[in-house]
Amino acid sequence: MKKTSRQKGDKGEELAVHFLQQKGYHIEARNWRHGRFEIDLIARKDELLVFVEVKSRRHLAFGFPEQFVSEAQAGRIMEAAEAYIFERAWHGNIRFDIIAIKLVSSGQHLIEHFEDAFS
Template sequence: MAQHNETGKQGELEAVRYLQEKGYEIMTQNYRYQHAEIDLIAKKGKLLVFVEVKTRTNLSYGNPEEFVSYTKAKLVMKAAENYIFANDWLHDIRFDIVAVTVAGNELRINHIEDAFF
């Protein structure tokens, strides 16, 4: 498997751990709808959170969260709409980014709530 895939998997695992520590229940990982994918869908009380996880091993080209494009945000929203209707969700939702930086033995997580809508 390519190194960037391993880095992405590690980032998702760290994001899951982080969110669970913050009291979120992970409902689904890697939810797919047509050409869209949502990395994590989490729930906290009556709030459903759609999470895009971005992981980088260095910051030479910018912070991980800067790599969530407008196109990616639209795809996530499209998949979220499908998930909401398929699961008859009638409460609040939010779109977050969890940016993970793994450099050597150092791990940094930046959780951005309401990242896009």
Template sequence: MAEHLDTGKQGEDKATEFLADKGYEIIVRNYRYRHAEIDIIAKKNKILVFVEVKTRTNLSYGMPEEFVDATKRRLIMKAAENYIFDRDWHGDIRFDVVSVIINSGTVKVHHIEDAFY
């Protein structure tokens, strides 16, 4: 597996662990709809949360969360719309970003709630 894919999987694993420790119920990971993927779908306090995870080992180009651009947000929202429709969900939803920085054996996780609409 390519190194960047290993880093991404490691970041998603750390984000999943972080959310679970915060009381989130992890529903599904890597939900796909057409060309879109939602890294983590979780539930907390009757809110369905769609989570994009961004992982970096180097901050030369900026913070991980800065890489969730408008195109990525649109794709995530489209996949979320499909998930909501398929499951006939009528409750509240939220879109979060979890930023993971892995550097020299240390891991920093930053959770941004309600990151976009």
């Protein structure tokens, strides 16, 4: 049975969660929504709040996963992040990251973490 885009996205987010947790991050929220905007993952490490966009691709013929975050999408993520920061009265540092997951073959994947990917 062929996986849907949503199932592939969920798998990618699950891999990203485990990856971040292994690096010492605490996941504060998954698929956090503000209006029609969504942030895939919101993580915290010490006094740093990180807004993470997760991109997964099985085939790289059209480009690498990290190349699929458009300027418009980055703007929507930043707008949603602003709402999250206000709602939580966060006064620490923030960062916007991309986690790119290349799904190589069944069960195999490569993960790249692009810190401070946009601002």
